[in-house]
Amino acid sequence: MTPAPSPEEEAHSRALTALMHERIRAAGGWISFERFMELALYAPGLGYYSAGSVKLGPGGDFVTAPEISDLFSRCVARQCAQVLGGGGGEILELGAGTGRMAGVLLESLAAAGALPARYAILEVSADLAQRQRERLGRLPRGIRDRVVWLERLPERPIHGVILANEVLDALPCRRFTLREGAVRELGVALEAAPADVEAGKAPEAEGSTGAVKLVERDAAPEQALANACEALLGELGQVGTELPEGYSSEICLRVEPWIASLADRLERGVMLLFDYGLPRAHYYHPQRTAGTLRCHFKQRVHDDPYINVGVQDITAWVDFTRVAEAALACGLEVGGLVTQAAFLLATGIEGFLAEAVEPVAHARLAGEARRLLLPGEMGEAFKVMALTRECDAPLAGLALQDLRRSL
Numbered sequence: 001m002t003p004a005p006s007p008e009e010e011a012h013s014r015a016l017t018a019l020m021h022e023r024i025r026a027a028g029g030w031i032s033f034e035r036f037m038e039l040a041l042y043a044p045g046l047g048y049y050s051a052g053s054v055k056l057g058p059g060g061d062f063v064t065a066p067e068i069s070d071l072f073s074r075c076v077a078r079q080c081a082q083v084l085g086g087g088g089g090e091i092l093e094l095g096a097g098t099g100r101m102a103g104v105l106l107e108s109l110a111a112a113g114a115l116p117a118r119y120a121i122l123e124v125s126a127d128l129a130q131r132q133r134e135r136l137g138r139l140p141r142g143i144r145d146r147v148v149w150l151e152r153l154p155e156r157p158i159h160g161v162i163l164a165n166e167v168l169d170a171l172p173c174r175r176f177t178l179r180e181g182a183v184r185e186l187g188v189a190l191e192a193a194p195a196d197v198e199a200g201k202a203p204e205a206e207g208s209t210g211a212v213k214l215v216e217r218d219a220a221p222e223q224a225l226a227n228a229c230e231a232l233l234g235e236l237g238q239v240g241t242e243l244p245e246g247y248s249s250e251i252c253l254r255v256e257p258w259i260a261s262l263a264d265r266l267e268r269g270v271m272l273l274f275d276y277g278l279p280r281a282h283y284y285h286p287q288r289t290a291g292t293l294r295c296h297f298k299q300r301v302h303d304d305p306y307i308n309v310g311v312q313d314i315t316a317w318v319d320f321t322r323v324a325e326a327a328l329a330c331g332l333e334v335g336g337l338v339t340q341a342a343f344l345l346a347t348g349i350e351g352f353l354a355e356a357v358e359p360v361a362h363a364r365l366a367g368e369a370r371r372l373l374l375p376g377e378m379g380e381a382f383k384v385m386a387l388t389r390e391c392d393a394p395l396a397g398l399a400l401q402d403l404r405r406s407l
């Protein structure tokens with residue numbers, strides 16, 4: 001059972017749902033799931049990430065690796081130090097959440113004498129950007145002075161590291177289903193109250209209850225999705241994979257423009273993407289019949305995006321093959337793909353753990369490390385992908401494993 005929303009959350013949801021009703025009517029009765037997800041997460045002032053709910057951390061809806069343990073950020077710092085090589089350069093972090101990773105990273109880099117000349121953050125959530133400012137404002141002056149917030153990607157080329165933890169999974173995605181051998185696009189429409197339907201009255205007609213709710217409906221796919229599905233089904237067919245009738249899944253068509261915009265700025269260095277995801281053949285496994293879409297509300301995971309609208313997170317797993325293809329198309333190289341566990345072990349998580357000699361602190365850290373490393377927790381489902389351009393620095397974090405062959 002998912003927990004009940006508070007009265008304030010219900011009011012918030014009603015306001016966003018009313019906006020969605022307007023948008024659906026204006027669009028002729030149906031919007032794609034991608035549009036729905038965009039409104040649910042990013043509608044100005046009302047979307048999950050645009051408005052003020054706690055979101056991340058134990059008092060919020062979900063926890064991410066940097067929120068579970070600073071061990072994660074210390075390991076990421078090791079990899080960044082290797083790329084920056086003590087010679088300045090910059091870090092650009094996308095979607096920095098509460099700013100916790102940025103804070104630990106900067107302190108670790110300062111201790112290692114490898115501070116970047118600038119730590120830029122591009123954050124679409126005004127609410128989270130404010131929390132980042134408060135947290136990072138408490139860093140020592142010589143460190144905090146290097147942090148800047150950007151409204152858009154920088155004009156000038158980046159030499160250094162681009163970081164994104166759990167950002168790709170927050171990009172609005174398309175959903176499709178297979179019906180009688182054809183691809184149908186999943187989207188959202190309005191359904192009238194049963195009493196009005198029985199009376200044959202439209203919700204806006206006189207004498208109707210006027211009550212409507214959001215319902216999932218399929219429609220002929222928009223061209224971009226039709227093309228992407230044709231390519232996908234063709235590729236799966238070549239290796240003998242056939243997806244069954246009724247199969248539903250996601251495709252994120254925002255991946256290509258997102259990677260292209262970053263690739264355009266990265267002149268020299270590495271992009272490190274951390275997220276839960278799979279290579280394509282596993283992502284679109286015939287038995288994964290309902291896709292990978294998940295919602296997070298008050299630390300519970302469920303798969304109904306049409307409840308708690310605007311007060312719960314909606315995410316989909318990442319097709320890392322799509323990310324790699326998008327990167328290659330922009331002239332980047334795929335420098336590595338490993339599980340989160342392999343990345344953290346290669347960047348010295350065990351050494352950081354051993355530094356904690358006080359038994360209580362050690363036990364606490366050991367518990368955090370288990371959550372980051374164990375296969376049943378975050379260790380295997382989460383992957384780290386490195387995309388590089390003109391990068392001759394070693395990527396120690398990507399050296400323990402090589403999952404690129406599975407892409």
Ligand SMILES: C[S@@+](CC[C@H](N)C(=O)[O-])C[C@H]1O[C@@H](n2cnc3c(N)ncnc32)[C@H](O)[C@@H]1O
Pocket residue numbers: 049056064065066067094095096097098122123124125128164165166167170171
């Ligand atoms: C799941 S949270 C992860 C936050 C943080 N990186 C962490 O690991 O705790 C997703 C973050 O990505 C941000 N975001 C979503 N789309 C974005 C985009 N296109 N560019 C930059 N940030 C984005 C959200 O506002 C949020 O901060």
